[in-house]
Amino acid sequence: xxxxxxxxxxxxxxxxxxxxxxxxxxxxxxxxxxxxxxxxxxxxxxxxxxxxxxxxxxxxxxxxxxxxxxxxxxxxxxxxxxxxxxxxxxxxxxxxxxxxxxxxxxxxxxxxxxxxxxxxxxxxxxxxxxxxxxxxxxxxxxxxxxxxxxxxxxxxxxxxxxxxxxxxxxxxxxxxxxxxxxxxxxxxxxxxxxxxxxxxxxxxxxxxxxxxxxxxxxxxxxxxxxxxxxxxxxxxxxxxxxxxxxxxxxxxxxxxxxxxxxxxxxxxxxxxxxxxxxxxxxxxxxxxxxxxxxxxxxxxxxxxxxxxxxxxxxxxxxxxxxxxxxxxxxxxxxxxxxxxxxxxxxxxxxxxxxxxxxxxxxxxxxxxxxxxxxxxxxxxxxxxxxxxxxxxxxxxxxxxxxxx
Numbered sequence: 001x002x003x004x005x006x007x008x009x010x011x012x013x014x015x016x017x018x019x020x021x022x023x024x025x026x027x028x029x030x031x032x033x034x035x036x037x038x039x040x041x042x043x044x045x046x047x048x049x050x051x052x053x054x055x056x057x058x059x060x061x062x063x064x065x066x067x068x069x070x071x072x073x074x075x076x077x078x079x080x081x082x083x084x085x086x087x088x089x090x091x092x093x094x095x096x097x098x099x100x101x102x103x104x105x106x107x108x109x110x111x112x113x114x115x116x117x118x119x120x121x122x123x124x125x126x127x128x129x130x131x132x133x134x135x136x137x138x139x140x141x142x143x144x145x146x147x148x149x150x151x152x153x154x155x156x157x158x159x160x161x162x163x164x165x166x167x168x169x170x171x172x173x174x175x176x177x178x179x180x181x182x183x184x185x186x187x188x189x190x191x192x193x194x195x196x197x198x199x200x201x202x203x204x205x206x207x208x209x210x211x212x213x214x215x216x217x218x219x220x221x222x223x224x225x226x227x228x229x230x231x232x233x234x235x236x237x238x239x240x241x242x243x244x245x246x247x248x249x250x251x252x253x254x255x256x257x258x259x260x261x262x263x264x265x266x267x268x269x270x271x272x273x274x275x276x277x278x279x280x281x282x283x284x285x286x287x288x289x290x291x292x293x294x295x296x297x298x299x300x301x302x303x304x305x306x307x308x309x310x311x312x313x314x315x316x317x318x319x320x321x322x323x324x325x326x327x328x329x330x331x332x333x334x335x336x337x338x339x340x341x342x343x344x345x346x347x348x349x350x351x352x353x354x355x356x357x358x359x360x361x362x363x364x365x366x367x368x369x370x371x372x373x374x375x376x377x378x379x380x381x382x383x384x385x386x387x388x389x390x391x392x393x394x395x396x397x398x399x400x401x402x403x404x
Contacts, residue, residue, distance in 0.1 A: 001153075003389045004094075004129070006146035011138040014088040017080035017172045024181055025055040025171035030079050037079075037145065037169055044152055046167075054181045055079065055171040060188075061152055063163045070163030070403050074192030075151075075396060076356055076367070077144030078173035081136060082378040091132040098385075100124035105133030105380060112381050119199075119375050120383075127386035139384045140377035144195035145169055147372060147389055151396035160401045166192070170356055176210070176317040179359035191331045191366040193399065194357035200388040201344035201395075202371030203335040205325035207351035207358045208259070209287040210317040213277040213294050215241060217301075217310045221271040232305060234273040238266060241310070242275065244297045249290070257282045257350050261290055282320055282350055318354045321361035321368070328366035335370060338398035342391055347371065370395060 001009075013033040018026045025031070031051075038051045038059075046059035057079075063070065081087035091107060100121055103112040110133050114120045120128075131137045148167055155162060166189045170178040173196070197204055219234030242263055247253075249260045259281025266275045277294065281287035291314050301310045325332065332348075339346050357367035373388020 001150075003146050003150040003393055004127070004386045006150060007129070007139065007143055007384075007389065008092060010142035010145055011090045011092065015080050015138075016087040017083050017175045019083050019175050024177065025080070026175055026177070027080070030055050030171045033079050034169065034171075037149070040149055041167070044149070044156060050186065052183070056181060056183065057169040058183070058187055059167050061155070061162070061165040061167075064161045067161050067163045071190040072164035072166060072188055073400055073403050074166040074168065074187060074189030074365075074367075075148045075400075076168045076170065076192055076194045076360070077148055077196060078141045078170045078178050078356060079145070080171055080174050081138045081140065081142075082174045085379050086135045087138050088135065090135045090138055092137060093130045093132055095128040095130070098123055098126055098128040103128070103130055105131060107132030107134040108380065109133070110380065112383060117376055117381065117383070123385050126388075128383060129385065130383045131380050133380045136377070136379055137374075137382040137384065139372060139374035139382055141173065141196045141372070143372040143374050143384055143389055147195055147392045147396060151393045151400065154393065155397055155400060160397070162401045163403050164188070165400050173356050176354070178356040179363070182356065182360060182363075184360070184363060184365055187365075189365065191328065192357070192360065193335065194355045194360075194367055194369045195372060195392065195396065196355045196357070197351070197369045197371035198374050198377065199347045199349075199371045200373040200391055201339045202347040202349070203332055203339065203368055204348060204351045205332055205368040206282060206322040207318075207320055207354050207369075208280040208282055209284055209320050210354055211279040211287070211291055211314055212317055213279055213291070213312055213314045215275040215277070215298065215310065215312045217241075217268065217273045218308070219271050219273070221269075231270065232309060233270050235268040235270060237301060237305060237310065238268055238273040238275050241297055241301060242266065244300070246293070259283070259286055259290060261294065279314070280352075282322075284320070318358045319362055321358045324361050325366060325368055331366045332368055334399055334402065335368065335395065337402070338395040341398055342394055344391060
Protein backbone atom coordinates (compact mmCIF):
# COMPACT_ATOMS: atom_id res chain seq x y z
CA UNK A 1 0.00 0.00 0.00
CA UNK A 2 1.51 3.36 -0.98
CA UNK A 3 1.41 6.51 1.14
CA UNK A 4 -1.55 8.09 -0.69
CA UNK A 5 -3.59 4.90 -0.41
CA UNK A 6 -2.89 4.85 3.31
CA UNK A 7 -3.93 8.48 3.73
CA UNK A 8 -7.22 7.85 1.91
CA UNK A 9 -7.87 4.83 4.12
CA UNK A 10 -7.12 6.69 7.36
CA UNK A 11 -9.21 9.78 6.56
CA UNK A 12 -12.26 7.53 6.21
CA UNK A 13 -12.17 7.20 10.01
CA UNK A 14 -13.89 9.98 11.95
CA UNK A 15 -11.42 10.64 14.79
CA UNK A 16 -12.43 14.18 15.77
CA UNK A 17 -11.45 15.03 19.35
CA UNK A 18 -13.57 17.16 21.67
CA UNK A 19 -12.69 20.08 23.91
CA UNK A 20 -13.34 20.05 27.63
CA UNK A 21 -13.66 16.30 28.19
CA UNK A 22 -12.27 14.74 31.35
CA UNK A 23 -11.64 11.31 29.82
CA UNK A 24 -8.73 10.24 27.62
CA UNK A 25 -9.30 9.88 24.79
CA UNK A 26 -11.83 12.70 24.57
CA UNK A 27 -13.80 10.67 22.00
CA UNK A 28 -13.97 6.87 22.00
CA UNK A 29 -14.06 6.75 18.18
CA UNK A 30 -10.31 7.45 18.11
CA UNK A 31 -9.86 3.81 19.15
CA UNK A 32 -11.32 2.67 15.80
CA UNK A 33 -8.31 3.92 13.86
CA UNK A 34 -5.89 3.02 16.66
CA UNK A 35 -6.97 -0.64 16.51
CA UNK A 36 -6.41 -0.71 12.75
CA UNK A 37 -2.96 0.84 13.18
CA UNK A 38 -2.09 -1.67 15.88
CA UNK A 39 -2.75 -4.53 13.46
CA UNK A 40 -0.66 -2.84 10.77
CA UNK A 41 2.31 -2.56 13.12
CA UNK A 42 1.98 -6.20 14.14
CA UNK A 43 1.74 -7.29 10.49
CA UNK A 44 4.94 -5.33 9.76
CA UNK A 45 6.78 -7.30 12.42
CA UNK A 46 6.92 -4.67 15.15
CA UNK A 47 7.39 -5.94 18.69
CA UNK A 48 6.44 -4.23 21.96
CA UNK A 49 3.18 -3.16 20.29
CA UNK A 50 0.93 -1.68 22.96
CA UNK A 51 -2.41 0.11 22.70
CA UNK A 52 -3.22 1.35 26.19
CA UNK A 53 -6.55 2.31 27.72
CA UNK A 54 -5.90 6.01 26.97
CA UNK A 55 -5.58 5.29 23.21
CA UNK A 56 -1.80 5.69 23.02
CA UNK A 57 -0.29 3.23 20.57
CA UNK A 58 3.40 2.28 20.72
CA UNK A 59 5.58 -0.13 18.82
CA UNK A 60 9.23 -0.95 18.10
CA UNK A 61 10.89 -2.09 14.90
CA UNK A 62 13.78 -3.98 16.45
CA UNK A 63 17.32 -3.21 15.32
CA UNK A 64 18.70 -5.39 12.55
CA UNK A 65 21.53 -7.75 13.39
CA UNK A 66 24.68 -5.95 14.48
CA UNK A 67 22.96 -2.54 14.78
CA UNK A 68 21.77 -2.76 18.38
CA UNK A 69 24.41 -0.32 19.64
CA UNK A 70 23.00 2.56 17.63
CA UNK A 71 20.82 5.16 19.29
CA UNK A 72 17.09 4.46 19.11
CA UNK A 73 15.01 6.95 17.13
CA UNK A 74 11.27 7.58 17.40
CA UNK A 75 8.54 8.96 15.12
CA UNK A 76 5.24 10.26 16.47
CA UNK A 77 1.95 11.40 14.91
CA UNK A 78 -1.52 11.97 16.28
CA UNK A 79 -4.74 10.14 15.55
CA UNK A 80 -7.33 12.86 16.18
CA UNK A 81 -8.53 15.66 13.94
CA UNK A 82 -9.46 19.20 14.94
CA UNK A 83 -12.61 19.67 17.06
CA UNK A 84 -13.66 22.89 15.35
CA UNK A 85 -14.44 21.47 11.88
CA UNK A 86 -16.08 18.21 10.85
CA UNK A 87 -13.94 15.19 10.02
CA UNK A 88 -16.94 12.90 9.39
CA UNK A 89 -17.67 11.67 5.87
CA UNK A 90 -14.46 12.98 4.32
CA UNK A 91 -14.70 12.89 0.53
CA UNK A 92 -11.26 13.70 -0.91
CA UNK A 93 -10.76 15.15 -4.38
CA UNK A 94 -7.73 13.70 -6.18
CA UNK A 95 -6.44 15.90 -8.98
CA UNK A 96 -3.70 14.36 -11.07
CA UNK A 97 -1.32 16.64 -12.96
CA UNK A 98 -2.72 19.69 -11.16
CA UNK A 99 -2.61 22.76 -13.42
CA UNK A 100 -1.78 25.38 -10.77
CA UNK A 101 -5.14 27.16 -10.93
CA UNK A 102 -7.97 27.64 -8.45
CA UNK A 103 -9.67 24.38 -7.46
CA UNK A 104 -13.44 23.93 -7.27
CA UNK A 105 -14.50 22.18 -4.06
CA UNK A 106 -17.39 20.26 -5.52
CA UNK A 107 -19.25 19.61 -2.29
CA UNK A 108 -19.87 23.30 -1.58
CA UNK A 109 -19.04 25.16 -4.79
CA UNK A 110 -16.32 27.17 -3.02
CA UNK A 111 -12.90 27.71 -4.50
CA UNK A 112 -9.49 26.79 -3.13
CA UNK A 113 -7.82 29.96 -4.40
CA UNK A 114 -4.20 30.40 -5.39
CA UNK A 115 -4.48 34.01 -4.21
CA UNK A 116 -5.27 32.75 -0.70
CA UNK A 117 -2.86 29.80 -0.72
CA UNK A 118 0.13 30.70 -2.95
CA UNK A 119 1.85 27.39 -2.13
CA UNK A 120 -0.50 25.90 -4.74
CA UNK A 121 1.67 27.36 -7.51
CA UNK A 122 4.51 25.08 -6.41
CA UNK A 123 2.30 22.00 -6.79
CA UNK A 124 1.71 22.37 -10.52
CA UNK A 125 2.10 18.99 -12.24
CA UNK A 126 1.71 17.03 -9.01
CA UNK A 127 -1.15 14.91 -7.70
CA UNK A 128 -3.10 17.28 -5.46
CA UNK A 129 -5.48 16.00 -2.78
CA UNK A 130 -8.13 18.38 -1.42
CA UNK A 131 -11.39 18.23 0.48
CA UNK A 132 -14.76 18.61 -1.24
CA UNK A 133 -15.43 21.62 1.01
CA UNK A 134 -17.79 19.94 3.47
CA UNK A 135 -15.14 18.63 5.87
CA UNK A 136 -11.48 18.97 6.64
CA UNK A 137 -9.20 16.44 4.95
CA UNK A 138 -7.53 15.02 8.03
CA UNK A 139 -3.98 15.16 6.65
CA UNK A 140 -3.30 16.74 10.04
CA UNK A 141 -2.16 14.29 11.13
CA UNK A 142 -3.19 11.20 9.20
CA UNK A 143 -0.65 12.13 6.55
CA UNK A 144 1.98 11.87 9.27
CA UNK A 145 0.74 8.42 10.28
CA UNK A 146 0.66 7.26 6.65
CA UNK A 147 4.19 8.56 6.08
CA UNK A 148 5.62 6.87 9.17
CA UNK A 149 4.06 3.48 8.46
CA UNK A 150 4.96 3.61 4.75
CA UNK A 151 8.58 4.44 5.64
CA UNK A 152 8.70 1.52 8.07
CA UNK A 153 7.29 -0.81 5.43
CA UNK A 154 9.86 0.32 2.86
CA UNK A 155 12.74 -0.08 5.31
CA UNK A 156 11.59 -3.64 5.91
CA UNK A 157 11.11 -4.42 2.22
CA UNK A 158 14.51 -3.01 1.25
CA UNK A 159 16.26 -4.75 4.16
CA UNK A 160 18.03 -1.51 5.12
CA UNK A 161 20.12 -1.93 8.31
CA UNK A 162 18.86 0.18 11.23
CA UNK A 163 18.90 0.54 14.98
CA UNK A 164 15.78 0.36 17.12
CA UNK A 165 12.97 2.45 15.64
CA UNK A 166 10.04 3.37 17.87
CA UNK A 167 6.74 4.75 16.66
CA UNK A 168 3.83 6.19 18.61
CA UNK A 169 0.39 7.44 17.66
CA UNK A 170 -1.36 9.65 20.19
CA UNK A 171 -4.93 10.85 20.82
CA UNK A 172 -6.19 14.38 21.54
CA UNK A 173 -3.28 16.42 20.20
CA UNK A 174 -5.75 18.90 18.73
CA UNK A 175 -7.15 19.70 22.18
CA UNK A 176 -3.69 20.15 23.66
CA UNK A 177 -3.53 16.79 25.45
CA UNK A 178 -1.66 14.58 23.00
CA UNK A 179 1.38 14.17 25.21
CA UNK A 180 -0.42 14.36 28.56
CA UNK A 181 -0.29 10.59 29.10
CA UNK A 182 2.68 9.79 26.84
CA UNK A 183 4.72 7.01 28.46
CA UNK A 184 8.38 7.92 28.12
CA UNK A 185 9.31 4.96 30.29
CA UNK A 186 7.85 2.61 27.65
CA UNK A 187 8.89 4.57 24.54
CA UNK A 188 12.62 3.90 24.72
CA UNK A 189 13.86 6.25 22.01
CA UNK A 190 16.95 8.42 22.58
CA UNK A 191 15.39 11.16 20.47
CA UNK A 192 12.31 11.45 18.29
CA UNK A 193 10.42 13.52 15.72
CA UNK A 194 6.78 14.42 15.52
CA UNK A 195 5.62 14.20 11.91
CA UNK A 196 2.97 16.88 12.26
CA UNK A 197 4.15 19.97 10.38
CA UNK A 198 3.03 21.38 7.10
CA UNK A 199 5.67 22.61 4.65
CA UNK A 200 7.49 19.99 2.62
CA UNK A 201 11.08 19.96 3.86
CA UNK A 202 10.21 21.50 7.24
CA UNK A 203 12.17 20.80 10.42
CA UNK A 204 10.90 22.99 13.26
CA UNK A 205 12.16 23.23 16.82
CA UNK A 206 10.50 26.40 18.10
CA UNK A 207 6.81 26.80 18.93
CA UNK A 208 4.38 28.98 20.84
CA UNK A 209 3.99 29.02 24.58
CA UNK A 210 0.28 28.45 25.00
CA UNK A 211 -2.46 29.04 27.56
CA UNK A 212 -6.24 29.06 27.67
CA UNK A 213 -8.33 31.68 29.46
CA UNK A 214 -11.96 31.12 30.39
CA UNK A 215 -13.87 34.23 31.47
CA UNK A 216 -17.18 34.02 33.35
CA UNK A 217 -19.46 36.95 34.13
CA UNK A 218 -22.42 36.71 36.51
CA UNK A 219 -24.99 39.43 36.02
CA UNK A 220 -28.22 40.42 37.70
CA UNK A 221 -31.41 40.05 35.68
CA UNK A 222 -34.45 42.15 36.49
CA UNK A 223 -37.27 43.53 34.38
CA UNK A 224 -35.84 46.26 32.13
CA UNK A 225 -38.68 48.56 33.13
CA UNK A 226 -37.37 48.71 36.70
CA UNK A 227 -33.71 47.96 36.07
CA UNK A 228 -32.12 51.30 36.95
CA UNK A 229 -29.20 50.87 39.37
CA UNK A 230 -30.07 47.16 39.77
CA UNK A 231 -29.47 45.29 36.50
CA UNK A 232 -25.99 43.99 35.76
CA UNK A 233 -25.90 42.84 32.12
CA UNK A 234 -23.42 39.97 31.76
CA UNK A 235 -23.57 39.95 27.97
CA UNK A 236 -22.80 43.67 27.84
CA UNK A 237 -19.88 43.27 30.26
CA UNK A 238 -18.42 40.48 28.14
CA UNK A 239 -18.48 42.85 25.17
CA UNK A 240 -16.68 45.43 27.30
CA UNK A 241 -14.02 42.90 28.28
CA UNK A 242 -13.42 42.00 24.65
CA UNK A 243 -13.20 45.70 23.77
CA UNK A 244 -10.32 46.05 26.25
CA UNK A 245 -8.27 43.30 24.59
CA UNK A 246 -5.40 44.50 22.36
CA UNK A 247 -6.76 45.07 18.86
CA UNK A 248 -3.53 44.38 16.99
CA UNK A 249 -2.50 41.25 18.89
CA UNK A 250 -4.87 38.85 17.14
CA UNK A 251 -4.10 35.99 14.71
CA UNK A 252 -5.38 37.84 11.66
CA UNK A 253 -2.91 40.68 12.28
CA UNK A 254 0.21 38.82 13.44
CA UNK A 255 2.86 36.57 11.90
CA UNK A 256 6.21 34.88 12.57
CA UNK A 257 7.07 35.27 16.28
CA UNK A 258 4.32 37.78 17.04
CA UNK A 259 1.96 36.50 19.71
CA UNK A 260 -1.75 37.05 20.17
CA UNK A 261 -4.82 36.81 22.38
CA UNK A 262 -7.63 35.18 20.41
CA UNK A 263 -11.32 35.19 21.26
CA UNK A 264 -12.55 31.68 20.41
CA UNK A 265 -16.10 31.74 21.76
CA UNK A 266 -18.47 34.31 23.27
CA UNK A 267 -21.93 33.50 24.59
CA UNK A 268 -24.31 34.75 27.22
CA UNK A 269 -27.34 36.72 28.29
CA UNK A 270 -28.17 39.26 30.98
CA UNK A 271 -27.75 36.79 33.84
CA UNK A 272 -24.64 34.91 32.76
CA UNK A 273 -22.02 34.88 30.05
CA UNK A 274 -18.70 33.29 29.24
CA UNK A 275 -15.86 33.78 26.80
CA UNK A 276 -12.98 31.52 25.88
CA UNK A 277 -9.59 32.80 24.75
CA UNK A 278 -6.28 31.31 23.75
CA UNK A 279 -3.03 33.12 24.53
CA UNK A 280 0.10 32.54 22.46
CA UNK A 281 3.66 33.87 22.30
CA UNK A 282 7.08 32.45 21.48
CA UNK A 283 8.78 34.66 24.06
CA UNK A 284 8.14 33.65 27.68
CA UNK A 285 8.30 37.22 29.00
CA UNK A 286 5.76 38.43 26.43
CA UNK A 287 3.65 35.33 27.10
CA UNK A 288 3.48 36.17 30.80
CA UNK A 289 2.63 39.79 29.97
CA UNK A 290 -0.34 38.67 27.91
CA UNK A 291 -1.63 36.45 30.71
CA UNK A 292 -1.18 39.30 33.19
CA UNK A 293 -3.06 41.67 30.89
CA UNK A 294 -6.09 39.38 30.78
CA UNK A 295 -6.09 39.12 34.58
CA UNK A 296 -5.80 42.90 34.97
CA UNK A 297 -8.74 43.49 32.61
CA UNK A 298 -10.89 41.26 34.80
CA UNK A 299 -9.69 43.14 37.90
CA UNK A 300 -10.71 46.43 36.28
CA UNK A 301 -14.16 45.05 35.49
CA UNK A 302 -14.65 43.92 39.07
CA UNK A 303 -13.59 47.32 40.38
CA UNK A 304 -16.18 48.93 38.13
CA UNK A 305 -19.11 46.55 38.62
CA UNK A 306 -18.42 44.94 41.96
CA UNK A 307 -16.33 42.16 43.36
CA UNK A 308 -16.94 38.69 41.90
CA UNK A 309 -18.92 39.90 38.87
CA UNK A 310 -16.21 38.51 36.62
CA UNK A 311 -13.57 35.86 37.03
CA UNK A 312 -10.99 34.23 34.79
CA UNK A 313 -9.27 30.86 34.87
CA UNK A 314 -5.96 30.85 32.99
CA UNK A 315 -4.27 27.50 32.40
CA UNK A 316 -0.98 26.82 30.64
CA UNK A 317 -1.29 24.30 27.82
CA UNK A 318 2.24 23.79 26.49
CA UNK A 319 5.57 25.59 26.27
CA UNK A 320 8.16 26.48 23.67
CA UNK A 321 10.62 23.63 23.04
CA UNK A 322 13.36 25.92 21.69
CA UNK A 323 15.30 26.28 24.95
CA UNK A 324 15.71 22.51 25.26
CA UNK A 325 16.16 21.78 21.57
CA UNK A 326 19.11 24.16 21.23
CA UNK A 327 20.98 21.65 23.42
CA UNK A 328 20.32 18.90 20.87
CA UNK A 329 20.96 20.46 17.47
CA UNK A 330 22.49 17.19 16.23
CA UNK A 331 18.91 15.86 16.12
CA UNK A 332 17.91 18.80 13.92
CA UNK A 333 21.00 18.41 11.75
CA UNK A 334 20.16 14.76 11.01
CA UNK A 335 16.79 15.84 9.64
CA UNK A 336 18.37 18.72 7.69
CA UNK A 337 20.71 16.25 6.00
CA UNK A 338 17.73 14.05 5.10
CA UNK A 339 15.88 16.98 3.57
CA UNK A 340 18.93 18.14 1.62
CA UNK A 341 19.52 14.61 0.33
CA UNK A 342 16.34 15.02 -1.73
CA UNK A 343 17.38 18.40 -3.10
CA UNK A 344 14.65 20.14 -1.10
CA UNK A 345 14.98 23.56 0.46
CA UNK A 346 15.11 23.31 4.25
CA UNK A 347 12.30 25.19 5.97
CA UNK A 348 12.81 25.94 9.67
CA UNK A 349 10.27 28.50 10.81
CA UNK A 350 8.89 29.05 14.32
CA UNK A 351 5.68 27.05 14.64
CA UNK A 352 2.63 29.26 15.18
CA UNK A 353 1.03 26.52 17.20
CA UNK A 354 2.17 23.48 19.13
CA UNK A 355 2.84 19.80 18.72
CA UNK A 356 3.09 16.79 20.99
CA UNK A 357 6.81 17.23 20.49
CA UNK A 358 6.83 20.46 22.49
CA UNK A 359 5.64 18.73 25.65
CA UNK A 360 7.70 15.62 24.98
CA UNK A 361 10.83 17.74 24.52
CA UNK A 362 10.17 19.67 27.71
CA UNK A 363 9.65 16.33 29.48
CA UNK A 364 13.16 15.24 28.55
CA UNK A 365 13.07 13.61 25.08
CA UNK A 366 14.34 15.84 22.23
CA UNK A 367 11.52 15.87 19.67
CA UNK A 368 11.45 18.47 16.86
CA UNK A 369 8.78 18.51 14.18
CA UNK A 370 8.92 17.30 10.56
CA UNK A 371 6.65 18.63 7.84
CA UNK A 372 4.07 16.32 6.29
CA UNK A 373 3.77 18.26 3.02
CA UNK A 374 0.25 19.43 3.89
CA UNK A 375 -1.24 22.92 3.98
CA UNK A 376 -4.21 24.90 5.34
CA UNK A 377 -4.99 22.47 8.13
CA UNK A 378 -8.18 22.54 10.25
CA UNK A 379 -10.67 23.52 7.60
CA UNK A 380 -12.23 22.99 4.17
CA UNK A 381 -9.19 24.32 2.28
CA UNK A 382 -6.81 21.65 3.57
CA UNK A 383 -4.67 20.12 0.83
CA UNK A 384 -1.60 17.96 0.29
CA UNK A 385 0.26 16.33 -2.59
CA UNK A 386 1.19 12.72 -3.16
CA UNK A 387 4.71 13.81 -4.06
CA UNK A 388 5.06 15.83 -0.85
CA UNK A 389 4.07 12.80 1.20
CA UNK A 390 6.49 10.58 -0.73
CA UNK A 391 9.32 13.00 0.05
CA UNK A 392 8.47 12.91 3.75
CA UNK A 393 8.58 9.10 3.61
CA UNK A 394 12.10 9.35 2.20
CA UNK A 395 13.16 11.86 4.87
CA UNK A 396 11.91 9.51 7.61
CA UNK A 397 13.78 6.62 5.97
CA UNK A 398 16.97 8.68 5.82
CA UNK A 399 16.76 9.65 9.49
CA UNK A 400 15.89 6.13 10.65
CA UNK A 401 18.76 4.51 8.77
CA UNK A 402 21.47 7.13 9.36
CA UNK A 403 21.41 7.27 13.15
CA UNK A 404 24.89 7.15 14.69
